Amino acid sequence: MNDLWTTFSTAIAQLLSGDPELWGIVGVSFSVSASALLIALLPALSAGFTLAYFRFPGRWVAISLLNSLLAVPTVVVGLVLYMLLSRAGPLGDLNLLFTRPAMIIGQILLCFPLLVAMSLSAFQAADHRVLETAKTLGASPLQAFVTLLFEVRFALLAAVVTAFGRIIAEVGSAMMVGGNILHHTRNITTAIALETGKGEFVQGVALGIVLLVMALILNVSLGWMQSHSRVLRHGT
Amino acid sequence: MNDLWTTFSTAIAQLLSGDPELWGIVGVSFSVSASALLIALLPALSAGFTLAYFRFPGRWVAISLLNSLLAVPTVVVGLVLYMLLSRAGPLGDLNLLFTRPAMIIGQILLCFPLLVAMSLSAFQAADHRVLETAKTLGASPLQAFVTLLFEVRFALLAAVVTAFGRIIAEVGSAMMVGGNILHHTRNITTAIALETGKGEFVQGVALGIVLLVMALILNVSLGWMQSHSRVLRHGT
């Protein structure tokens, strides 16, 4: 593991010294995943809300399908998207293959079912009186929805963190529709795959730790915000 | 996509006709992931409970670290485990590399942080009076814990479904420590990776759909159980 430590400290030193290549790779990872998450968030929350509060035929099938989609490997999502975006595919003219927007689309597809499933569970656990109270105090449907989001904000935060973890750590779709092109679509995970393929395991782990450290920084800031806005709930 | 449909129906037909190779691959996927989930579940729930209900120094760091672990690519977890299990590594004598137990260990490591994070969020959303009521009615600490698990069972079910999705769909660790050896450690995702590498994209998607269908069967049964034991909550 001494090996690992050296490589890791080299990787971090490279980061700190502003090595443009490494920062570029880190930048691709974070910008792609953050974009995907931001785009998917609101539609996913609305879908979760709809599934939680409205009974309609097919609702139950939709929930089962949703949960099952979580079991679809990221590379399969990538493959399907590849087939769509390929020159030979129906959307080939958009010229999106092997670009970051294609990676973003892939990750949107990946985090959407997770966000829906987790927000659905958050909304289901919420007290039914939240919406009733909001409505009776004059909130519009949209305002009532926002109130509900606020009341279950900790569960939603957990959903966002999990979804972000899923997409920033995924490699299948990024590799398939991004292509791991240096300076363009190479992100941390495809770089790890590359290094690993070369037998450079230590390099791979070091890159993984770089990702972990970046995520840690993000989470510590989030956690700090949370712990400074939260007191434990009691019941009398 | 006609292509896809043919391959997919061939794949399903193979499954139904009891093709031993395909069933073997499906079997590896499900037995490995189910074992990992079962082994990880109770320790993870206990850890989630501890983080939710006890204040101790380092708690906040633990939660941040946990959330960050979700962002570690599965291949990195696989790499670290590989280095441990390798002949040259500290646990080389166990001779576990490229076996199913190694895959199970990898997937335990992968689903543990997710289960802890999601159960933590479920426990935090739970009413504080659950434990108080259980205790005052004479429940032992363990009984009170079980009561709490029951009260938040829907959120926990969501956690289990998500964790199962994460590990059944992951390829990085399975590939790394399992090795994708035909008849031994080849599971659905490593088989997909193989087919994809060959350029057999359609085959890859078809295998993905087989996984989706199996997951769907599982989820529909779960959903059926759930919908037959659940009435919507009202508040007066």
Add this chain to the structure above:
Amino acid sequence: MRLELNNICQRYGEEDLFVIDQLQLISTDAVHLHGPNGVGKSTLMKIMAGLQKPTSGEVRRMPMAGENMRRQAVIYLHQNTYLFDTDVRSNVEYGLRMRREKNTKKVDKALAWAGLGHLEYRQAHLLSGGERQRLALARALVLDPALVLLDEPTSNLDIGSVARIEEMLQDLHRRGTGILLACHQDNALTKLCNQHWLLAAGKLTVQA
């Protein structure tokens, strides 16, 4: 504001909870609704407030001549109050914020009136039973509703608080808010009422 119920029937499973042919509540009413536990008082009030659809029948809201329609129409106060997960003050502000009204004075007044002025920045989930009850009342009444449906509003209140609330409701009522009060005890509040409705055995009887 006039609330009209026509041919309301509420049924759970096989059984009718209650059947009410005709009922109305107007802004000049102050009604005490009583009846044994589980007879459907809360259900009826939620139906009147539009929070729950009856199995059959219709609920209509009609303005009365010369009425100021900006007022929040009908507010239902849960028997078991839900407080938003913020502090006391922003709970009171909630309804005003929803209609984009900023009125510090109104909020201050409501807080003072509910005896919560010294707790305005306490997290709502820390409050005692009576404090919760008073906060919920303040949060509703600050909106100056046309009709207010109070479900056991005094269940956790000490005698002083009951008296204070009675005063406040009296004042609101004088200024044109209709009141429907479900309450098992007889106290200062119920004495304020000029009508008594009895819900029992699935039927509503309007008493003197």
Add this chain to the structure above:
Amino acid sequence: MRLELNNICQRYGEEDLFVIDQLQLISTDAVHLHGPNGVGKSTLMKIMAGLQKPTSGEVRRMPMAGENMRRQAVIYLHQNTYLFDTDVRSNVEYGLRMRREKNTKKVDKALAWAGLGHLEYRQAHLLSGGERQRLALARALVLDPALVLLDEPTSNLDIGSVARIEEMLQDLHRRGTGILLACHQDNALTKLCNQHWLLAAGKLTVQA
């Protein structure tokens, strides 16, 4: 069973909520605890029941001569009841199940006594306010506790239910259960009490 409090102080932030030097409650007591909203009645009861640690001081439970120690020691009934997410019957059975006791007769009796016999298989979260309250009482009293601390147990009950509960508590008390009752109203239940404690301004006074 004898519950002893020594030098209890409860403080939130900078302020002392209450300071109580010495207090005891024994199985032959029936105490009415009263005091204004937010004075700390619920907090005190939770401390006595061992559900909350006071800022300082100690709570001791001591058996009395010849007492049957199998009985569940001290039960606190929340002011705002929490019901488990199952049906009515299994809520009542909960405590018995925890001590691995199967006693269908006891459960049936408790259900009948609480007037919930006809609702035994209804999901608890569907119950009305009064039904919830009665279920919580039945769930606690079926355990035959040495001491029971009731936090506003009658707040949602109709007069008939109050009378029924009074009877039941009287019976329990006669058979050796100590009672501490926090209640804002004076009713049949409070009349049953032979001691009155007033918690006000951070001090507890034992009245005649």
Add this chain to the structure above:
Amino acid sequence: DSIRFATTTSTYNSGLLDYLLNHYANVSQTEVQVISVGTGKALRMAENGDVDLVMTHAPSAEARFIGQGFGIEPLGVMYNDFVLVGPKDDAAQVSLAQTVTEGLSLIMLSNQRFISRGDDSGTHKKELQLWQHLGALPSFAGYLESGRGMGHSLQMASELGAYTLTDRGTWLALKDKLALRLVLETDPRLLNPYQVILVNPVRHQHANVKSAREFAQWMVSSEGQGIIGKFRINGEVLFVPSAL
């Protein structure tokens, strides 16, 4: 201006392409975006028109690819060779064999472990072809299909003390990390030729054939060939230029 160049992991991972492209940047403005994947995937991407040219090492698959009209202007760029590697103790004594066929039969008869890539790659196809010379496809107990790339298959052979067939480039790049040694080489059957092929512009009008052709031509030019010949890892030659 940019072109997309799909190539096998063996050439990319060895570092040859980075080396080559560094030089190409001096003579051309064209940006070459490298997508390194398996041979099958590379040809598939070219077939779909998602790249502009490919470089692979699977003669029969390439012939089919061109025959079906997906690619044009194949050019032999270079070759290296395959070698048999195995555990340090060489339990099957393959190093005593004269030909690769003999070596493989020794492995089979002594029932040692042999890792097959099993992934339809150029290397895998070559391996199957070699077994074919022994009569039938191998079915002894030690024969394991890894279904993975060359690097991982070598790692696996090292971990399991198995033999495997590898291209020399990957072997040289990895051998320091492996508990393996070279047991058999220099059989004419072990040659491993690389070709570049342009995507057929008739099928894919958008393909940047002009720049792709320029790049391909440069690779087979004396300048490009010279650079390939100069590329070394730890002082050893990896690829032999074959166009001149």
